[in-house]
Amino acid sequence: xxxxxxxxxxxxTEKGKDVELRCDPISGHTALYWYRQRLGQGLEFLIxxxxxxxxxxxxxxxxxxxAERTGESVSTLTIQRTQQEDSAVxxxxxxxxxxxxxxxxxxxxxxxxxL
Amino acid sequence: xxxxxxxxSHVSVSEGTPVLLRCNYSSSYSPSLFWYxxxxxxxxxxxxxxxxxxxxxxxxxxxxxxxxxxxTSFHLxxxxxxxxxxxxxxxxxxGEDSNYQLIxxxxxxxxxxx
Numbered sequence: 001x002x003x004x005x006x007x008x009x010x011x012x013t014e015k016g017k018d019v020e021l022r023c024d025p026i027s028g029h030t031a032l033y034w035y036r037q038r039l040g041q042g043l044e045f046l047i048x049x050x051x052x053x054x055x056x057x058x059x060x061x062x063x064x065x066x067a068e069r070t071g072e073s074v075s076t077l078t079i080q081r082t083q084q085e086d087s088a089v090x091x092x093x094x095x096x097x098x099x100x101x102x103x104x105x106x107x108x109x110x111x112x113x114x115l
Numbered sequence: 116x117x118x119x120x121x122x123x124s125h126v127s128v129s130e131g132t133p134v135l136l137r138c139n140y141s142s143s144y145s146p147s148l149f150w151y152x153x154x155x156x157x158x159x160x161x162x163x164x165x166x167x168x169x170x171x172x173x174x175x176x177x178x179x180x181x182x183x184x185x186x187t188s189f190h191l192x193x194x195x196x197x198x199x200x201x202x203x204x205x206x207x208x209x210g211e212d213s214n215y216q217l218i219x220x221x222x223x224x225x226x227x228x229x
Contacts, residue, residue: 040221040222041221042119042219043205043217045216045217048216091158091159103164106160108157108158
């Protein structure tokens, strides 16, 4: 596609429910990243995929958070038993290569609100 | 560990006047540095990046930034602000422990007065 897309754009859920957030990266991009952005703050790294593998899951805040990627394309971030502190914008980015200087292209984000 | 400090949470300038957004970093090695912009209800966009080539980096929309190792700074400037520059700006440094992690500043909101 033309850019990174994410769905849904907004998600409101009740505390304790599970949610799934989807990211479609730019076609052919091997690297995919998930970030969390709390209100008024910078981005917080969650997880990185190279292909379908996640060599670095160190940013996931708890075992309620998991992510997978299939076909070196779509990725899903799942949050189980959501808590109010999970409320944030979740951003996905993709890049061509696994190098720090490569530009990351960001999606518009999913705004998650946990009531 | 490396870190990024954006010295101003908000900067307000009049249209047509210069813009200065300040960023200081800490790193034990020569990092790569980036500025990203986030317009309201739009995705993050790379403005410019420094990767140990020229210390003065030119980006899109007339922005530029200068890497000053002695001052550990990477301030973003533009000679003349435009209304369309109103957005949130993030200074980012590459991670030391991996070659893909990025450390993000808290952001500076740029306000343009007519």
